[in-house]
Amino acid sequence: MANPSIMDTLFQRSLEDLIKGIRLQSPDSSTPTSSFLCKSMEEIRREIKSTDPHTKSIALLKLTYLNSIYGFDMSWAAFHVVEVISYPQFPLKKIGYSAATASFHDGTDVLLLLTNQLRKDLSSSNGFEVSLALQCLSVIGTTDLCRDLCNEIFTLLSSTRIYVKKKAIAVVLRVFRKYQDAVGVCFKRLVDNLESSEPQGMSAVVGVFCELTLRDPEGYLPLAPEFYRILIDCKNNWVLIKVLKIFAKLAPLEPRLAKKIVDPICEIMRRTMAKSLMFECIWTVVSSLSEYESAVKLAVVKARELLVDDDPNLKYLGLKALSSLAFNHPWAVVENKDAVISSLSDADPNIKLASLRIVMSMVSEDNVVEISRVLINYSLKSDPDFCNEILRSILTTCSRNYYEVVFDFDWYISLLGEMSRIPYCQRGEEIENQLIDIGMRVKDARQELVRVARDLLIDPALLGNPFLHRILSAAAWVSGEYVELSKSPFELMEALLQPRTSLLPPLIRAVYIQSAFKVLVYCLHSYLLQKEATASSFAADGNTPWIENSAIQGPEGSDLATSELDREFNPRDFSPSFENNGHSISKLSTHKSMVNLLNLTEMALGPLMESHEVEIQERVRNILGVKELVKQEILDHSAQKEENSEKKESDASKIIELIYHSFSEELGPVSASAQARITVPNGLVLKDNLAELEIICGDIELPVSTSFSLGTLHSREKEVLSLDDAASNEDSEPSTESTSLLSEHYKRHKLYYLLERKMMPFPLIIHLPMKVRFRIIRSMISMIL
Amino acid sequence: MGIRFILMVNKQGQTRLAQYYEYLTLEQRRALEGEIVRKCLARNEQQCSFVEHRNYKIVYRRYASLFFLVGVDNDENELAILEFIHLIVETMDQHFGNVCELDIMFHLEKAHFMLEEMVMNGHMVETSKSNILAPIQLMEKAV
Numbered sequence: 001m002a003n004p005s006i007m008d009t010l011f012q013r014s015l016e017d018l019i020k021g022i023r024l025q026s027p028d029s030s031t032p033t034s035s036f037l038c039k040s041m042e043e044i045r046r047e048i049k050s051t052d053p054h055t056k057s058i059a060l061l062k063l064t065y066l067n068s069i070y071g072f073d074m075s076w077a078a079f080h081v082v083e084v085i086s087y088p089q090f091p092l093k094k095i096g097y098s099a100a101t102a103s104f105h106d107g108t109d110v111l112l113l114l115t116n117q118l119r120k121d122l123s124s125s126n127g128f129e130v131s132l133a134l135q136c137l138s139v140i141g142t143t144d145l146c147r148d149l150c151n152e153i154f155t156l157l158s159s160t161r162i163y164v165k166k167k168a169i170a171v172v173l174r175v176f177r178k179y180q181d182a183v184g185v186c187f188k189r190l191v192d193n194l195e196s197s198e199p200q201g202m203s204a205v206v207g208v209f210c211e212l213t214l215r216d217p218e219g220y221l222p223l224a225p226e227f228y229r230i231l232i233d234c235k236n237n238w239v240l241i242k243v244l245k246i247f248a249k250l251a252p253l254e255p256r257l258a259k260k261i262v263d264p265i266c267e268i269m270r271r272t273m274a275k276s277l278m279f280e281c282i283w284t285v286v287s288s289l290s291e292y293e294s295a296v297k298l299a300v301v302k303a304r305e306l307l308v309d310d311d312p313n314l315k316y317l318g319l320k321a322l323s324s325l326a327f328n329h330p331w332a333v334v335e336n337k338d339a340v341i342s343s344l345s346d347a348d349p350n351i352k353l354a355s356l357r358i359v360m361s362m363v364s365e366d367n368v369v370e371i372s373r374v375l376i377n378y379s380l381k382s383d384p385d386f387c388n389e390i391l392r393s394i395l396t397t398c399s400r401n402y403y404e405v406v407f408d409f410d411w412y413i414s415l416l417g418e419m420s421r422i423p424y425c426q427r428g429e430e431i432e433n434q435l436i437d438i439g440m441r442v443k444d445a446r447q448e449l450v451r452v453a454r455d456l457l458i459d460p461a462l463l464g465n466p467f468l469h470r471i472l473s474a475a476a477w478v479s480g481e482y483v484e485l486s487k488s489p490f491e492l493m494e495a496l497l498q499p500r501t502s503l504l505p506p507l508i509r510a511v512y513i514q515s516a517f518k519v520l521v522y523c524l525h526s527y528l529l530q531k532e533a534t535a536s537s538f539a540a541d542g543n544t545p546w547i548e549n550s551a552i553q554g555p556e557g558s559d560l561a562t563s564e565l566d567r568e569f570n571p572r573d574f575s576p577s578f579e580n581n582g583h584s585i586s587k588l589s590t591h592k593s594m595v596n597l598l599n600l601t602e603m604a605l606g607p608l609m610e611s612h613e614v615e616i617q618e619r620v621r622n623i624l625g626v627k628e629l630v631k632q633e634i635l636d637h638s639a640q641k642e643e644n645s646e647k648k649e650s651d652a653s654k655i656i657e658l659i660y661h662s663f664s665e666e667l668g669p670v671s672a673s674a675q676a677r678i679t680v681p682n683g684l685v686l687k688d689n690l691a692e693l694e695i696i697c698g699d700i701e702l703p704v705s706t707s708f709s710l711g712t713l714h715s716r717e718k719e720v721l722s723l724d725d726a727a728s729n730e731d732s733e734p735s736t737e738s739t740s741l742l743s744e745h746y747k748r749h750k751l752y753y754l755l756e757r758k759m760m761p762f763p764l765i766i767h768l769p770m771k772v773r774f775r776i777i778r779s780m781i782s783m784i785l
Numbered sequence: 786m787g788i789r790f791i792l793m794v795n796k797q798g799q800t801r802l803a804q805y806y807e808y809l810t811l812e813q814r815r816a817l818e819g820e821i822v823r824k825c826l827a828r829n830e831q832q833c834s835f836v837e838h839r840n841y842k843i844v845y846r847r848y849a850s851l852f853f854l855v856g857v858d859n860d861e862n863e864l865a866i867l868e869f870i871h872l873i874v875e876t877m878d879q880h881f882g883n884v885c886e887l888d889i890m891f892h893l894e895k896a897h898f899m900l901e902e903m904v905m906n907g908h909m910v911e912t913s914k915s916n917i918l919a920p921i922q923l924m925e926k927a928v
Contacts, residue, residue, distance in 0.1 A: 065893060094898075105808045138906045167910065170910045171905065203909060203912055204908075204910040210908075211787065238865065238912045241865050245862075276867075279863075283862075313834050313835065313863070316833040347831045350833055
């Protein structure tokens with residue numbers, strides 16, 4: 001910064017000048033980084049060190065201003081603050097105290113220096129000085145300060161100067177909080193003040209007792225008669241509000257007290273013109289006097305007055321009063337139902353939320369359907385935030401206590417489906433969780449679940465909405481898991497494999513593919529079973545119902561239509577085992593449709609075989625692998641269909657049978673503490689550092705690759721890696737293993753070693769440092785590759 | 786605790802007065818003021834004057850170009866706080882004569898002092914205008 005000019009040092013800028021200067025700056029000078037403010041801070045820092053009281057105080061005043069409005073740190077000036085407080089001139093002292101109030105806190109170390117000064121000021125004859133000290137103490141008082149100054153406060157509590165007394169009373173609260181022993185000393189005086197019923201001090205005293213009672217109601221019960229007297233006599237609304245709060249805490253403790261105050265409170269409720277007092281009465285009745293029916297009735301009447309008022313503040317408070325009544329006195333809410341419902345579409349989001357809360361608290365088994373209907377209608381008309389809030393509250397309330405209020409799960413599941421289609425819906429995760437949860441818990445609802453899932457899956461538009469992806473994932477899982485309940489698995493398959501599924505994130509796509517796998521296995525299984533049955537019946541009575549079936553079956557899309565025909569045609573040709581399915585899927589799987597299904601699978605999933613997403617690639621390869629296995633089988637059949645009198649169980653059907661059975665076993669949920677309940681078997685050490693595994697496994701030869709998935713390149717890499725790992729071990733022992741591995745490798749793949757290298761005297765390598773060893777072996781390996 | 790803080794903020798969001806009754810660091814204050822001011826200034830006339838924020842409430846009212854925001858505990862009577870805000874405005878009006886934002890800006894200490902007369906330790910100690918203004922007037926005469 002430039003050297004301060006003479007002008008700057010001679011004339012100190014006053015606070016007014018500072019403010020004017022700030023205002024003259026361009027609008028962005030309010031940011032602390034602006035140069036004007038920085039310059040001012042520099043000036044202040046200079047000025048505050050001066051010994052002239054006046055200069056120092058003005059500097060401090062400016063500093064306080066900048067701290068309070070612009071957030072400049074002033075903790076470095078703490079000592080200066082103490083100095084300024086000690087000045088005898090009142091205006092300067094005032095500046096010092098306000099600076100202290102603004103910036104001191106429990107961590108300020110110079111606080112102790114203030115003690116004496118505060119003591120002096122507290123005993124001063126000038127009432128204003130006393131009040132300054134008291135005000136400061138009320139904000140910054142620490143335990144030490146309160147302890148040291150307790151006596152002075154005590155004296156002041158019975159001061160004749162009312163101005164000082166009321167402030168002392170107010171400070172007492174802080175003193176009590178920070179230094180508990182003060183209670184014993186000062187309490188009696190406090191109570192004396194209460195009893196003296198001086199109008200000026202009344203607010204302060206009652207305020208203190210209100211706060212004290214909130215913390216510990218029991219202790220202040222004996223003072224109830226005093227409060228009662230104030231309740232009856234006092235005309236000051238502020239004081240009455242405080243007294244009502246006190247009674248709200250005391251009444252639950254003492255039924256006789258409650259009985260006594262009910263009437264005065266009702267009287268006040270009737271008489272008063274002040275809405276604030278009326279609301280306080282309502283609130284007191286509602287929260288602690290709710291056993292007194294007449295009082296509650298009156299309160300409800302008054303609350304209704306608030307509800308129908310145009311002023312949004314009053315409406316909000318009316319709703320607030322009703323919501324606390326909803327639990328014990330539902331009739332109150334029912335009476336005012338229309339007002340509450342109409343508030344759902346109010347302009348103010350707070351009011352909407354409050355009325356929503358009331359509505360949700362009224363939900364029970366009988367009205368859950370009706371209420372949900374009304375709420376869904378409202379959600380369609382509202383903005384996104386409120387819409388989601390409605391959905392969230394419906395979801396939470398219905399799922400509480402394991403779906404306590406829901407007795408018709410079919411309805412609830414269709415409601416979930418409906419919710420998914422609401423444009424603004426963002427509650428995908430909860431809906432997903434509930435769909436799966438209900439599917440697992442409620443067997444009877446699975447049919448409906450599959451139906452709803454199908455509706456969601458076949459709609460291509462939904463795939464584009466990212467909020468719905470989780471719901472679609474649940475729908476896909478459900479369809480795969482309970483495919484036997486589906487009306488048309490072929491349709492399902494098409495839906496799961498439709499091209500637009502590429503819009504889904506990889507993990508959800510993986511769920512889709514896995515479900516497609518389950519559906520495919522199911523179709524194959526029923527097809528093969530059906531073939532067996534028709535083959536055996538074919539063998540039995542010599543006709544070929546199966547061929548007729550294939551003739552009858554039209555395009556595979558019209559499954560549902562042909563199934564009726566089918567049933568009539570050949571009711572007894574199918575083995576009883578899958579007639580119990582209740583669905584005609586088995587009758588739909590003709591040869592042609594199966595081939596189409598397999599082709600569809602190949603077409604849709606073929607391109608994904610090389611997908612970079614591990615989850616997808618794995619599942620795709622699974623499903624395509626199975627498809628390969630069966631394809632031959634199915635295709636063969638088209639050639640042999642007429643000749644098969646003897647049915648031999650093929651490999652394919654065995655595999656399909658296996659997979660089908662493994663899929664049809666239900667996996668129940670696992671309890672969260674299940675893992676902890678398993679005792680660890682002896683000898684199993686779970687907590688070892690796995691890096692030591694290298695030592696144990698270092699000498700295990702990895703087989704040359706024969707697995708189908710990875711090419712030879714991978715296997716060599718594996719071996720090479722093991723060499724590397726082995727090489728990087730600290731012990732000398734593994735290095736012999738590494739040398740042995742290398743020589744093994746050399747023996748096996750001598751052909752590939754480019755250089756006819758001399759096997760370096762490996763034992764010598766051991767004596768080289770680790771890093772060098774590593775590098776040597778690495779370079780050898782790179783020669784191999 | 787009753788009243789936790791009192792803020793006076795203009796329509797552009799600049800703080801004109803800040804009085805805290807519980808200790809918060811400078812960063813916390815800045816963050817708090819930013820959040821609350823954003824919430825309250827975004828609301829319009831038809832909406833109610835109470836905003837729930839974290840575990841306490843804010844009661845606010847707009848007078849001309851200045852917003853008065855008071856942060857209170859959840860068990861405070863909101864209407865009483867609204868009346869309290871009105872009391873502050875009336876008191877300042879009586880003292881400054883047709884008070885406006887500039888008065889508060891240039892006489893911040895006086896505004897603070899007035900508040901201190903009315904609220905101590907987060908509780909209201911004086912609600913009568915004459916009682917509040919008397920010491921201030923006396924003090925100004927003495928200085």
